[in-house]
Amino acid sequence: MRILVLMLFMSTFPSSRADLCAHCDCDFLSHTVVCNRPSLLVRTVSMLPNIQQLHLNSLNLPQPPHFLFHPNLRVLRMSRCGMHEVPGSTFLPLPGLEVIDLSNNHLETLPPTVLRSLKFLRVLILTNNRISNLDQLAWILSPGVVLEQLDLSGNPIAIATSMTVFPPVRQLFLSDTRMESVNETVIMFKKLPGKCEKDVCRHIPIHNLNISLITTIDFSSNRELEIDSGALDIFSNATFVDLSNTRLPIGFEEWLERKSRVKSLNISHCQMPLHEDTWTACGQFLHSLDISGIGAKRLRFSRFCPIRTVFARDNLLSTVYIDAVSIESMHFERNMFSDFPIPPPGVELTELHTLSLSHNLMTSLPPHALQSYPNLQHFDISHNQLSEIDPQAFPSIGLGLISLDLSSNQLSSLPHPILPSLLLLDLSSNTISHLDPHFFTGLPMLQQLRIASNPTLFSRCPNRESPCWSDHLDELTSLVDLDISNSGLEFSLHLRHLRTLKSLMLRGNEIRVIDAKSLPENLRTLDLGENRVQFTSNFSKLEHLRDLRVDQNPLRCDCSLYDIVPHLLNQSQVSDPLLYYCFSGSWQYPLLPYLASVKPCIDTTRNFYSILITTFIIAFAIVAALIGGFLVYRKYAERANFVYKRISLVESPVRL
Ligand SMILES: *[C@@H]1O[C@H](CO)[C@@H](O)[C@H](O)[C@H]1NC(C)=O
Ligand SMILES: *[C@@H]1O[C@H](CO)[C@@H](O)[C@H](O)[C@H]1NC(C)=O
Ligand SMILES: *[C@@H]1O[C@H](CO)[C@@H](O)[C@H](O)[C@H]1NC(C)=O
Ligand SMILES: *[C@@H]1O[C@H](CO)[C@@H](O)[C@H](O)[C@H]1NC(C)=O
Ligand SMILES: *[C@@H]1O[C@H](CO)[C@@H](O)[C@H](O)[C@H]1NC(C)=O
Ligand SMILES: *[C@@H]1O[C@H](CO)[C@@H](O)[C@H](O)[C@H]1NC(C)=O
Numbered sequence: 001m002r003i004l005v006l007m008l009f010m011s012t013f014p015s016s017r018a019d020l021c022a023h024c025d026c027d028f029l030s031h032t033v034v035c036n037r038p039s040l041l042v043r044t045v046s047m048l049p050n051i052q053q054l055h056l057n058s059l060n061l062p063q064p065p066h067f068l069f070h071p072n073l074r075v076l077r078m079s080r081c082g083m084h085e086v087p088g089s090t091f092l093p094l095p096g097l098e099v100i101d102l103s104n105n106h107l108e109t110l111p112p113t114v115l116r117s118l119k120f121l122r123v124l125i126l127t128n129n130r131i132s133n134l135d136q137l138a139w140i141l142s143p144g145v146v147l148e149q150l151d152l153s154g155n156p157i158a159i160a161t162s163m164t165v166f167p168p169v170r171q172l173f174l175s176d177t178r179m180e181s182v183n184e185t186v187i188m189f190k191k192l193p194g195k196c197e198k199d200v201c202r203h204i205p206i207h208n209l210n211i212s213l214i215t216t217i218d219f220s221s222n223r224e225l226e227i228d229s230g231a232l233d234i235f236s237n238a239t240f241v242d243l244s245n246t247r248l249p250i251g252f253e254e255w256l257e258r259k260s261r262v263k264s265l266n267i268s269h270c271q272m273p274l275h276e277d278t279w280t281a282c283g284q285f286l287h288s289l290d291i292s293g294i295g296a297k298r299l300r301f302s303r304f305c306p307i308r309t310v311f312a313r314d315n316l317l318s319t320v321y322i323d324a325v326s327i328e329s330m331h332f333e334r335n336m337f338s339d340f341p342i343p344p345p346g347v348e349l350t351e352l353h354t355l356s357l358s359h360n361l362m363t364s365l366p367p368h369a370l371q372s373y374p375n376l377q378h379f380d381i382s383h384n385q386l387s388e389i390d391p392q393a394f395p396s397i398g399l400g401l402i403s404l405d406l407s408s409n410q411l412s413s414l415p416h417p418i419l420p421s422l423l424l425l426d427l428s429s430n431t432i433s434h435l436d437p438h439f440f441t442g443l444p445m446l447q448q449l450r451i452a453s454n455p456t457l458f459s460r461c462p463n464r465e466s467p468c469w470s471d472h473l474d475e476l477t478s479l480v481d482l483d484i485s486n487s488g489l490e491f492s493l494h495l496r497h498l499r500t501l502k503s504l505m506l507r508g509n510e511i512r513v514i515d516a517k518s519l520p521e522n523l524r525t526l527d528l529g530e531n532r533v534q535f536t537s538n539f540s541k542l543e544h545l546r547d548l549r550v551d552q553n554p555l556r557c558d559c560s561l562y563d564i565v566p567h568l569l570n571q572s573q574v575s576d577p578l579l580y581y582c583f584s585g586s587w588q589y590p591l592l593p594y595l596a597s598v599k600p601c602i603d604t605t606r607n608f609y610s611i612l613i614t615t616f617i618i619a620f621a622i623v624a625a626l627i628g629g630f631l632v633y634r635k636y637a638e639r640a641n642f643v644y645k646r647i648s649l650v651e652s653p654v655r656l
Pocket of ligand 2 (some may be wrong): 212
């Protein structure tokens with residue numbers, strides 16, 4: 001794989017625009033050029049004057065290219081380029097740079113002068129490099145520049161001294177940087193064998209950071225990082241704090257309630273002492289809180305907590321007391337709820353639009369369960385043990401649910417709630433054997449219906465003639481996606497009238513015959529894999545079909561396959577003889593070679609008549625020939641005899 005040597009040359013001549021855009025994506029609306037083909041070797045970059053963003057991602061660039069003077073470039077990204085160094089003069093021709101992204105390279109340091117010329121620099125992203133010495137980053141900015149964002153996450157930082165003065169920055173990201181401890185006076189990094197291991201070589205005095213500027217602090221994923229309570233006080237004014245996967249001190253909750261001005265706090269998977277396994281803390285300005293994986297059994301938010309979003313996944317929660325009426329979104333996946341959580345009496349969480357309770361232990365949805373959440377839009381209660389949903393669980397009017405996920409439960413029947421704005425309903429992986437005839441009437445807007453992996457779904461309507469819940473599918477006039485895979489379906493459904501349907505999944509059923517005439521004409525995706533289909537018919541009528549799967553079916557090697565050839569040849573799996581095959585007699589053949597030679601079927605009735613006529617003509621010809629032959633024979637036979645006799649008479653005397 002030889003690398004294409006290319007000199008990008010993009011000047012004011014419109015003709016050379018094509019050169020660059022032939023190798024990269026050019027978006028002249030956002031004034032952005034994106035190059036990400038690994039085979040491209042960029043040596044010199046010159047751009048049309050109006051280009052403002054250049055992304056050179058995933059290229060092979062051990063060194064940055066040579067840039068020609070271009071004061072309008074604001075954003076330069078060179079991520080995943082295998083870059084080992086950045087020469088000091090690299091950005092001199094680009095004085096207008098505001099954002100530099102050098103993430104995911106092999107940089108060990110930056111030369112002290114490389115950023116000095118950039119008066120407008122706001123964002124410097126150095127994530128996932130090999131920078132170990134923070135001293136070398138002191139004083140690298142142009143005087144007076146205050147960075148909006150400095151991201152050093154994923155660097156193996158080992159050296160920092162009292163000489164380390166952090167570039168002034170508002171959002172500081174130090175995730176996964178080998179931090180060992182933070183207290184009110186120093187940030188300490190872990191010892192790295194081979195580097196100076198003394199304490200003075202691996203710590204920054206806190207006062208070398210311009211704390212009053214800091215709004216965002218990310219110390220996450222420093223697994224052994226001990227955060228001292230004195231350090232919390234230092235960062236009280238930060239609004240975004242991510243301390244996930246660290247160790248928090250006693251007094252953290254008190255800090256949050258009394259001192260912190262944080263709006264968004266992530267302390268997921270932190271080690272922290274929890275009083276009586278209960279989380280109750282809330283900050284005065286707290287909007288978003290992630291307390292996943294901290295081992296909490298109970299959760300309590302009082303009326304005065306301004307919280308809007310809470311993530312409390314992977315805990316041991318079985319009860320919650322939520323009186324915080326501003327809450328909009330609650331994520332309680334993978335907890336121990338066995339009863340449906342409802343707010344305290346008299347409280348309605350009118351702002352709540354998202355509630356996720358998947359992977360819990362609930363067995364039923366009680367009457368009026370959703371009454372306290374009148375504006376709920378997204379409700380996920382999948383992966384529980386629900387065997388029953390009370391007919392009055394959903395309020396009879398007014399619920400504006402948009403998505404409802406009941407998958408992976410043990411439901412065998414469902415009430416028929418009226419959900420006029422529901423777009424997505426997932427009933428997969430239950431044991432549903434019957435759906436009320438009125439079930440679909442209450443779901444006029446439904447676009448996606450997933451009802452796969454219900455093995456008993458058709459047990460009450462084993463064949464096409466018996467009345468079936470599926471007869472009512474045509475009431476779903478907005479349906480776009482339908483998934484009825486793995487549900488024991490033996491016949492092909494009449495779905496012709498679902499004009500909006502684009503995707504139909506019927507994998508893993510027992511369908512033997514499929515006539516495309518019963519399928520919706522606008523279908524784009526059809527999955528018939530793992531069925532018992534032998535013949536397909538009328539597929540040429542599905543003009544919009546783009547993705548057809550019929551793998552693992554006992555197809556006949558037969559002219560009826562001719563119709564599906566154009567749909568199948570687009571299928572990358574079709575060349576796999578373990579997935580796509582056909583039978584002739586009892587022999588199994590790979591499908592692809594057969595498709596290459598298959599001919600259209602000739603209409604069998606016309607065929608019959610033509611054979612009949614041909615046979616008749618041939619028979620007539622034979623009879624006529626026989627009669628004619630007989631007559632000719634009769635006519636000449638005597639003469640021939642005569643001739644013969646005469647000759648013999650003539651001859652005899654000769655012999656005598
Ligand atoms: C902060 O930590 C450093 C190093 O662990 C230690 O020397 C110093 O005494 C600590 N300061 C306070 C106030 O605890
Ligand atoms: C912190 O930033 C402010 C405002 O930019 C500046 O006046 C002050 O000198 C800085 N302090 C340090 C220690 O850098
Ligand atoms: C936080 O901000 C307040 C005023 O906005 C200021 O008085 C206080 O000193 C700041 N605290 C810290 C730790 O910077
Ligand atoms: C909190 O941090 C964890 C781990 O770093 C991350 O996976 C999660 O998405 C974060 N939570 C939020 C709400 O951003
Ligand atoms: C294909 O459609 C025609 C009507 O156009 C129908 O008569 C025929 O039965 C269908 N083919 C098969 C094999 O079902
Ligand atoms: C096959 O793929 C090509 C290109 O993606 C597309 O233009 C064509 O319409 C597809 N044909 C079918 C039958 O899906």
